[in-house]
Amino acid sequence: MYDFAVIGEWIEFAVRWTHVITAIAWIGSSFYFIALDLGLHRDRNLASGADGEEWQVHGGGFYHIQKYLVAPASMPDHLVWFKWESYMTWITGFLMLVLVYYLGAEFYLVDPNVMELEIWQAIGISVASLAFGWIAYNTICKTFVNANQTAVMLALFVVLVGMSYFYTSVFSGRAALLHLGAFTATIMSANVFFIIMPNQRIVVADLKAGRKPDPKYGKIAKQRSTHNNYLTLPVIFLMLSNHYPLAFATPWNWVIACLVFLMGVSIRHWFNTHHARQGNPHWTWAVTVLLMLVIAWLSSIRHEAPEAEQQATLGPQALVYASAPGFEDVTSIVQGRCSMCHAAEPSWEGLYWAPKGVVLETPEQIAHEAKRIYLQAGITHAMPPANLSYIEPAERQAIVQWFEGADGSAPGI
Numbered sequence: 001m002y003d004f005a006v007i008g009e010w011i012e013f014a015v016r017w018t019h020v021i022t023a024i025a026w027i028g029s030s031f032y033f034i035a036l037d038l039g040l041h042r043d044r045n046l047a048s049g050a051d052g053e054e055w056q057v058h059g060g061g062f063y064h065i066q067k068y069l070v071a072p073a074s075m076p077d078h079l080v081w082f083k084w085e086s087y088m089t090w091i092t093g094f095l096m097l098v099l100v101y102y103l104g105a106e107f108y109l110v111d112p113n114v115m116e117l118e119i120w121q122a123i124g125i126s127v128a129s130l131a132f133g134w135i136a137y138n139t140i141c142k143t144f145v146n147a148n149q150t151a152v153m154l155a156l157f158v159v160l161v162g163m164s165y166f167y168t169s170v171f172s173g174r175a176a177l178l179h180l181g182a183f184t185a186t187i188m189s190a191n192v193f194f195i196i197m198p199n200q201r202i203v204v205a206d207l208k209a210g211r212k213p214d215p216k217y218g219k220i221a222k223q224r225s226t227h228n229n230y231l232t233l234p235v236i237f238l239m240l241s242n243h244y245p246l247a248f249a250t251p252w253n254w255v256i257a258c259l260v261f262l263m264g265v266s267i268r269h270w271f272n273t274h275h276a277r278q279g280n281p282h283w284t285w286a287v288t289v290l291l292m293l294v295i296a297w298l299s300s301i302r303h304e305a306p307e308a309e310q311q312a313t314l315g316p317q318a319l320v321y322a323s324a325p326g327f328e329d330v331t332s333i334v335q336g337r338c339s340m341c342h343a344a345e346p347s348w349e350g351l352y353w354a355p356k357g358v359v360l361e362t363p364e365q366i367a368h369e370a371k372r373i374y375l376q377a378g379i380t381h382a383m384p385p386a387n388l389s390y391i392e393p394a395e396r397q398a399i400v401q402w403f404e405g406a407d408g409s410a411p412g413i
Helices: 004-039 084-102 105-109 119-143 149-170 173-208 215-243 253-275 283-300 316-322 327-337 363-368 370-379 393-405
Strands: 052-058 061-067
Touching: 004 061, 004 084, 004 215, 004 253, 004 370, 084 105, 084 119, 084 173, 105 119, 105 173, 105 316, 119 149, 119 173, 119 215, 149 173, 149 215, 149 253, 173 215, 173 253, 215 253, 253 283, 316 363, 327 363, 327 370, 327 393, 363 370, 370 393
Parallel strands: none
Antiparallel strands: 052 061
């Protein structure tokens, strides 16, 4: 019978897979329609009354696409809606937040060296911050509804800078950047759910009732869709950041996150300008490269942690593993087979930082990473890579027996 740790890992994998699939579908359709809208030929007097048209070729066939600025004269029989890609991306993303950061709050969400929080407090802050993000953004959009859209984006950037600093002052570095991504993705999905789809339903209802739809609804929906377009690339970076300690395990992580948003804007500006046939502003690539170099420099600044911060603080779950039978033997195994790489200053040639930011030098650190050690070196043979440190089968078995023998571990639950 599979134990809880293995089953939990597969559930997380399945949800993550679904999340990636739906995100690809959402991002792909978003990028496509923004590029299509910008590239429409609007200099033609179309008999259909459409605002613009475009001919495209794909998959061995030709497509003739027309866009109506407000709506066609009558409701078509078959109308395709693009909404579930967005909804399912957010739903599966939130499930990932629950599985990894809420259920594993002691290990991944709360860092006592950043802020002493009870698990329920950390989860409460997490949920409340996501709701705050939508309220703040929506308020900005409604307040500056007729303002230059650059001003709206600058106001949003100020909010994102503030949230970057807030998250890194409350959560672990890994959780902080991930939450900033979730904060932004919540705004994007809420745009679809609360603004874009309702506005489109109003237009459809007017058509069915024989009324002429108000063009303001389409204008507002397009505004929110454009905002989503510029926020997509930073969200992807932030979601990937938890795999790269250079991004999150630095005192400048909040600055790095802010610069990532600027990179996303500069990249999308080039593509959007190009698709609109308004030129090729290559300076945006120079700006993007410069920003990336600044990020790389910030990540490489050495940070000496205060002495109190250098000792891992054990929570209730980690204490269970630290007091379980066989922990001393496992500590010796890990220190002998793993800590040459998983160290504050790795001794393995060619390594300059601990892989994934996981340090396994002290008993406290080993207890804190119990589940990872069990899955990576006990159940599977993923670690050490290619078994470069020659860990023995008996040593792997000792790791398995230790983890499964701990009170509250998989078999007993």
